Amino acid sequence: MKILFFLSLYCISTFSFTQDISYAKKVLDTLTSPYFEGRGAINDGEKKAATYIAQEFEKLGVQPFKNSYFQYFKTPINTIYGDLSVAIDGEKLQPGVDFIVGANSGKLKGTFDLVHYNAANLPSKKTMQKLSKRNFFLNKFIVIDGATIPSDNETLSLLKINVVGATGVIFLEDKLTQSLATTYVDYAILKVKREKINRKSHSISVTIQQKLVSDYQSQNVIGHIKGTEFPDSLVAITAHYDHLGRMGDEVYFPGANDNGSGIALMLNFAAHYTQHPPKKTIVFMAFGAEESGILGSNYFIQHPLFNLQQLNFLINVDVIGTGEEGLMVVNGIELSTAFDKLQTINTKNQYVTTIKKRKNAPNSDHYWFIEKGIPAFFIYGLGSRKAYHDVEDIASTLPMNEFNNIFLLLRDFIDGL
Numbered sequence: 001m002k003i004l005f006f007l008s009l010y011c012i013s014t015f016s017f018t019q020d021i022s023y024a025k026k027v028l029d030t031l032t033s034p035y036f037e038g039r040g041a042i043n044d045g046e047k048k049a050a051t052y053i054a055q056e057f058e059k060l061g062v063q064p065f066k067n068s069y070f071q072y073f074k075t076p077i078n079t080i081y082g083d084l085s086v087a088i089d090g091e092k093l094q095p096g097v098d099f100i101v102g103a104n105s106g107k108l109k110g111t112f113d114l115v116h117y118n119a120a121n122l123p124s125k126k127t128m129q130k131l132s133k134r135n136f137f138l139n140k141f142i143v144i145d146g147a148t149i150p151s152d153n154e155t156l157s158l159l160k161i162n163v164v165g166a167t168g169v170i171f172l173e174d175k176l177t178q179s180l181a182t183t184y185v186d187y188a189i190l191k192v193k194r195e196k197i198n199r200k201s202h203s204i205s206v207t208i209q210q211k212l213v214s215d216y217q218s219q220n221v222i223g224h225i226k227g228t229e230f231p232d233s234l235v236a237i238t239a240h241y242d243h244l245g246r247m248g249d250e251v252y253f254p255g256a257n258d259n260g261s262g263i264a265l266m267l268n269f270a271a272h273y274t275q276h277p278p279k280k281t282i283v284f285m286a287f288g289a290e291e292s293g294i295l296g297s298n299y300f301i302q303h304p305l306f307n308l309q310q311l312n313f314l315i316n317v318d319v320i321g322t323g324e325e326g327l328m329v330v331n332g333i334e335l336s337t338a339f340d341k342l343q344t345i346n347t348k349n350q351y352v353t354t355i356k357k358r359k360n361a362p363n364s365d366h367y368w369f370i371e372k373g374i375p376a377f378f379i380y381g382l383g384s385r386k387a388y389h390d391v392e393d394i395a396s397t398l399p400m401n402e403f404n405n406i407f408l409l410l411r412d413f414i415d416g417l
């Protein structure tokens with residue numbers, strides 16, 4: 001995709017308009033750079049990102065609540081650090097590309113045999129019991145190719161949670177999708193690209209260093225710009241800034257679309273509203289620990305920094321760097337009047353091709369606010385980009401060509417609240 005500047009359409013605000021996208025791109029490039037380590041627990045990546053956002057808040061003139069932008073909280077987090085290697089029959093696999101370590105994997109070092117299971121040779125429950133009683137699966141990895149097995153198959157479900165007590169479990173996948181966990185198991189879990197292991201592959205050598213950080217400190221970064229007419233009425237723009245961090249020494253997950261794009265948009269609004277003072281107070285919330293279970297926003301809702309009853313509306317943006325196929329509004333079905341308003345603005349101005357709606361779901365930080373009865377949308381971009389929770393989610397391939405249109409659409413919507 002390409003960046004388009006319809007300069008003539010915006011002759012009055014051309015300057016700030018072009019400034020917007022260059023600032024957004026700068027934020028995106030910064031947050032996805034190696035210095036930020038994928039914005040996770042290892043090497044203080046998440047903390048560095050929080051510090052950067054607070055510095056931007058300060059530069060832009062966003063005010064903290066009380067004296068600090070930071071709201072600290074603690075959570076356990078499982079980490080895969082240091083040396084990491086996987087080889088199949090002596091052939092080394094590339095971390096992040098050929099394999100990823102399961103979020104709740106345990107540590108392991110050594111060489112082990114492979115036992116293959118797919119639709120054609122699923123063991124019976126009885127066989128599994130017999131074999132595991134004899135410790136058959138000790139020093140073995142089970143390789144699960146679930147492609148043609150119905151996901152509600154009982155044996156598959158049992159194998160997936162390693163009831164047989166194998167030393168390791170390998171899931172063969174077409175697309176590697178990483179996640180985070182706050183607990184771990186006492187065996188190794190790997191997701192491996194399907195073409196890297198065949199039925200004849202017989203051994204695996206692994207080094208997986210894993211540690212559960214039980215009292216990991218994360219933080220939310222929160223500020224506001226006071227409204228000129230209705231300072232006690234609040235509108236929040238939120239985005240999580242954390243991502244999946246590192247997986248061993250070689251790999252980090254840049255998280256450009258998820259959610260460098262959302263932070264870029266949120267900071268763009270901060271820049272905008274310092275130049276154009278809003279009527280209502282605009283609150284900016286960059287949440288931490290979203291990837292490990294929407295934890296930062298959950299902490300905030302239990303420890304709010306302002307009266308939640310004053311919060312008129314919340315817009316959460318997460319994965320907003322596409323949009324060539326329009327936008328999805330989560331909770332748009334429930335909030336039909338607000339959704340219709342957004343549609344009307346879009347129809348009038350032709351900002352994005354289409355706006356779709358779906359029901360509320362616990363898939364990002366908006367969720368807890370809606371549970372509390374606060375009107376909120378979670379908006380994400382629709383497009384053909386496949387990169388998601390993997391090493392391919394990089395800034396240079398993120399379209400961002402609907403970014404300004406999305407910005408203008410939400411600006412009009414917020415200003416009309």
Ligand SMILES: [Zn+2]
Pocket residue numbers: 258291389
């Ligand atoms: Zn994510």
